[in-house]
Amino acid sequence: MAKITVDGTEYETQEGRTILQALDELGILMNGVDIPHYCWHPKLSIDGSCRLCQVEIEGVPKLQIACNTPIKDGMEIRTQTAPVKEAREGVMELLLVNHPLDCPICDQAGECKLQDYAFEYGVEHSRSREPRRAGKKNVDFGPTITFDQERCILCRRCVRFCREVPGTGEIGVFGRGDHSALETFPGLELDNPYSMNVADICPVGALTTKDFRFKIRVWFLEDVPGICTGCSKGCNVWLGTANNKVYRYVPRRNDAVNETWVCDDGRMSYRHIGSADRLDRAMVRGELGVLEVTSVDDAVAAASERLRALVDAKGPGVVGAVASGHGTNEDLEAFVRLLDGLGVENRGLATVQGESDELLVQAEKAANGEGARKLGFGDAAGVLDRLNTGGLEALVVMGHDLLDAQHLGGIEGLERLDTLIVLDSHHSALERVAHVVLPARHAAEKAGHFTNHEGIVQAVAPAVEPAGEAVPEAEAFDRLAAALGVAGEDAA
Amino acid sequence: MVISEEARAAIDGEIARYPRKRGALLPALHLVQKELGHLSPEATREVAEIFELRPVEVMEVISFYNMFHARAGGRHHVYVCTNLPCSLRGARGLLKSLEAHLGIEAGETTSDGRITLDHEECLGACGYAPMLRVDETYHEDLDEARAKEILDALE
Ligand code: SF4
Ligand code: SF4
Ligand code: FES
Numbered sequence: 001m002a003k004i005t006v007d008g009t010e011y012e013t014q015e016g017r018t019i020l021q022a023l024d025e026l027g028i029l030m031n032g033v034d035i036p037h038y039c040w041h042p043k044l045s046i047d048g049s050c051r052l053c054q055v056e057i058e059g060v061p062k063l064q065i066a067c068n069t070p071i072k073d074g075m076e077i078r079t080q081t082a083p084v085k086e087a088r089e090g091v092m093e094l095l096l097v098n099h100p101l102d103c104p105i106c107d108q109a110g111e112c113k114l115q116d117y118a119f120e121y122g123v124e125h126s127r128s129r130e131p132r133r134a135g136k137k138n139v140d141f142g143p144t145i146t147f148d149q150e151r152c153i154l155c156r157r158c159v160r161f162c163r164e165v166p167g168t169g170e171i172g173v174f175g176r177g178d179h180s181a182l183e184t185f186p187g188l189e190l191d192n193p194y195s196m197n198v199a200d201i202c203p204v205g206a207l208t209t210k211d212f213r214f215k216i217r218v219w220f221l222e223d224v225p226g227i228c229t230g231c232s233k234g235c236n237v238w239l240g241t242a243n244n245k246v247y248r249y250v251p252r253r254n255d256a257v258n259e260t261w262v263c264d265d266g267r268m269s270y271r272h273i274g275s276a277d278r279l280d281r282a283m284v285r286g287e288l289g290v291l292e293v294t295s296v297d298d299a300v301a302a303a304s305e306r307l308r309a310l311v312d313a314k315g316p317g318v319v320g321a322v323a324s325g326h327g328t329n330e331d332l333e334a335f336v337r338l339l340d341g342l343g344v345e346n347r348g349l350a351t352v353q354g355e356s357d358e359l360l361v362q363a364e365k366a367a368n369g370e371g372a373r374k375l376g377f378g379d380a381a382g383v384l385d386r387l388n389t390g391g392l393e394a395l396v397v398m399g400h401d402l403l404d405a406q407h408l409g410g411i412e413g414l415e416r417l418d419t420l421i422v423l424d425s426h427h428s429a430l431e432r433v434a435h436v437v438l439p440a441r442h443a444a445e446k447a448g449h450f451t452n453h454e455g456i457v458q459a460v461a462p463a464v465e466p467a468g469e470a471v472p473e474a475e476a477f478d479r480l481a482a483a484l485g486v487a488g489e490d491a492a
Numbered sequence: 493m494v495i496s497e498e499a500r501a502a503i504d505g506e507i508a509r510y511p512r513k514r515g516a517l518l519p520a521l522h523l524v525q526k527e528l529g530h531l532s533p534e535a536t537r538e539v540a541e542i543f544e545l546r547p548v549e550v551m552e553v554i555s556f557y558n559m560f561h562a563r564a565g566g567r568h569h570v571y572v573c574t575n576l577p578c579s580l581r582g583a584r585g586l587l588k589s590l591e592a593h594l595g596i597e598a599g600e601t602t603s604d605g606r607i608t609l610d611h612e613e614c615l616g617a618c619g620y621a622p623m624l625r626v627d628e629t630y631h632e633d634l635d636e637a638r639a640k641e642i643l644d645a646l647e
Pocket of ligand 3: 036037038039040047048049050051052053054065066067068
């Protein structure tokens with residue numbers, strides 16, 4: 001333990017950390033204690049290149065950089081004195097000497113640390129009369145990222161990220177002094193499964209993602225906390241929303257889950273939220289044998305009639321249930337209530353297994369497979385065996401992961417069913433054989449909880465309005481249970 | 493493989509002289525450049541492999557030092573020092589006149605592949621400014637006429 005004093009307030013911290021690391025750990029960096037910094041990042045190695053984080057330390061004649069100065073017991077640190085302010089102004093002035101100041105056409109404007117710090121810690125006027133160093137604009141760095149050399153302040157965050165996090169190391173700072181410039185190795189592209197994180201950690205508008213570039217000004221976005229549902233990691237993200245639309249995911253720091261990163265595939269999965277293939281209306285197969293759009297109420301009634309008739313005639317043994325790892329714990333609990341009420345034992349979980357890596361990406365491509373397993377949904381294989389051996393006449397299915405080659409591989413076998421009830425957020429081939437289809441909400445459209453692969457339970461709240469008439473699966477199941485007369489006391 | 497076995501053996505010899513492997517990176521790059529004339533991306537990759545570094549890290553070193561060339565140059569490299577003492581003694585004017593004489597700009601190579609001309613930071617010959625270096629040889633106390641003679645004599 002070490003005691004340090006920052007601007008007169010005493011804090012207890014662990015030895016073996018630098019000043020910025022200790023303040024970050026205490027949760028007070030830029031949140032009570034203002035030490036502006038560019039090159040330091042909590043999850044990257046220390047660079048000490050930007051010199052903005054200088055502070056005064058009692059007994060030390062010169063200012064020291066807080067990012068790379070280890071704390072000592074009894075250290076007295078001052079962050080707001082005249083020499084510190086003067087040093088910050090000097091650094092800001094130098095950083096701006098060659099900056100193009102093209103904020104009006106820069107996508108970073110509004111979330112740019114150069115703007116923020118210039119405003120907060122800089123001087124109003126430039127004394128420089130020399131021409132600014134011209135650099136390359138709009139450099140194609142790879143499939144996901146565009147680079148603007150003039151805006152780069154050479155903090156090397158992106159360089160360290162590529163070397164230390166994905167370990168790919170595609171970029172470096174080449175040249176020396178005022179010829180230094182960020183470049184990719186000749187013939188290499190910035191192309192790795194985590195490449196887009198460089199745009200988040202770049203403090204300026206030098207690295208921007210091709211996907212988000214010029215889509216909307218960031219000050220129109222409202223950032224809503226949420227979870228990526230791309231895999232069972234459940235990375236924490238901010239959903240950038242405006243006009244009832246999600247424009248992007250950016251990582252939200254959670255040291256227990258995703259630190260400060262998300263994978264590129266997960267980041268791009270925001271596009272599923274308002275996509276054209278959303279299932280947004282209820283449908284029931286009519287007398288002509290085609291699915292007809294109807295109200296959720298009518299669809300629930302139709303589903304309940306079919307299930308009731310079957311269960312009354314043949315018992316719940318002919319009914320099967322396939323849960324999805326895309327539902328919230330609340331959705332899955334409601335499913336369990338319904339199935340318990342009906343006495344349905346044939347339950348399983350269908351998720352898709354894909355690639356995984358050492359960093360974040362998990363093999364299970366659903367956010368809540370673990371939650372479903374904890375609620376008693378085992379592998380769907382048992383249910384599917386029963387289906388294939390003709391033991392099932394009805395199936396209630398959440399989502400369409402069931403269609404994946406790892407499970408059914410298609411709709412064969414499902415045509416034989418007397419009743420197929422599907423709750424899904426997106427269209428799928430299941431609709432070719434389903435009798436009742438209920439539109440489900442995306443995770444961004446509902447409240448609830450997901451349990452990640454390590455058992456960490458995380459909450460989501462609605463960020464946008466639901467697509468069409470989509471309902472949370474929990475609500476659909478509870479309405480179905482009520483219609484079937486099997487709703488318990490705690491159900492709606 | 494673009495780096496020869498002999499050069500690799502020489503690099504191993506250099507590595508043996510340093511407590512940490514990467515300490516020998518600069519001598520190794522000199523050896524490779526001497527053999528190949530310049531440090532191409534392929535050569536850079538091979539050096540990186542020898543030193544267990546990423547190619548991009550080796551490239552950062554190569555690009556930091558003026559005496560390393562990432563691109564193929566002419567048969568002769570001519571460096572004109574334009575650091576302060578030489579500039580006070582007319583080095584910038586000298587460089588301009590050599591550019592005009594060869595019809596290229598600093599950093600470029602003559603179309604016959606004879607000379608690559610470049611400016612250089614301090615070459616440690618301030619007492620004899622202005623000066624230039626042709627490959628490994630220093631020419632000091634120059635004036636424009638003498639400098640042009642030196643260049644014209646290059647094969
Ligand atoms: S591109 Fe951005 S993150 Fe990379 S060195 Fe430049 S300013 Fe820093
Ligand atoms: S690792 Fe998984 S949860 Fe995290 S961003 Fe990628 S897909 Fe989403
Ligand atoms: S944050 Fe300390 S030098 Fe950049």
